[in-house]
Amino acid sequence: DIQMTQSPSSLSASAGDRVTITCRASQGITNDLSWYQQKPGKAPKRLIYAASHLQSGVPSRFSGSGSGTEFTLTVSSLQPEDLATYYCLQYNSYPWTFGQGTKVEIK
Amino acid sequence: QVQLVESGGGVVHPGRSLRLSCAASGFTFTTFGLHWVRQNPGKGLEWVAGISYDGSSKDYADSVKGRFTISRDNSKNTVSLQMSSLRPEDTAVYYCARNDEFSSGGKYFSVGAFDIWGQGTKVTVSS
Secondary structure (H helix, E strand, C coil): CCCEEEECCEEEECCCCCEEEEEEECCCCCCCEEEEEECCCCCCEEEEECCCEECCCCCCCEEEEEECCEEEEEECCCCHHHCEEEEEEECCCCCCEECCCEEEEEC | CCEEEEECCEEECCCCCEEEEEEEECCCHHHEEEEEEEECCCCCEEEEEEECCCCCCEEECCCCCCCEEEEEECCCCEEEEEECCCCHHHCEEEEEEEEEEEEECCEEEEEEEEEEECCCEEEEECC
């Protein structure tokens, strides 16, 4: 099975800060990776698919990059409404696997 | 609008069975794969099972293999998860999610995994 190691597990940043979250795959997954945002009590929402493609309707401050085994989600200017937990997901091979999640708090 | 609505959750004793359903609307059901993802209380997301758009391919997480069965009824736009031999560790919110996929050479490939999610249904396994 492919393991997804996500870091950090949590972070606290101020509004306007640039934030980066990383996912590392235990083996190459080409660009078969998506990123999700989950707000408390809500279902996850897709932000990025195919590693770098922005989901329609998602603010452009979110971006994704990477290929192979190293991937990043970047928020260029953190906003208060970005308070949430973020997950990566590899869908290259079964069983599909999520990262452990990164909880983002606003200072 | 495009929508997935789960139902069937509840409280069940260990060892018993439960069937979850997910009703889809607002899109062409027969062109999308459907999956189940769960989230234990206060924990992260775990992929559980998936079924291809035509129902011919099914996959399961090791933690549920042999106990859970995914199926779909393309005439009713529904996907189901039959859960048996339930354990306390199966306690979770279960989400249904849509997967955009295509078939090539007899295999199925996802375009970007889960673009649409249901609101979830809660399952509690407890004596």
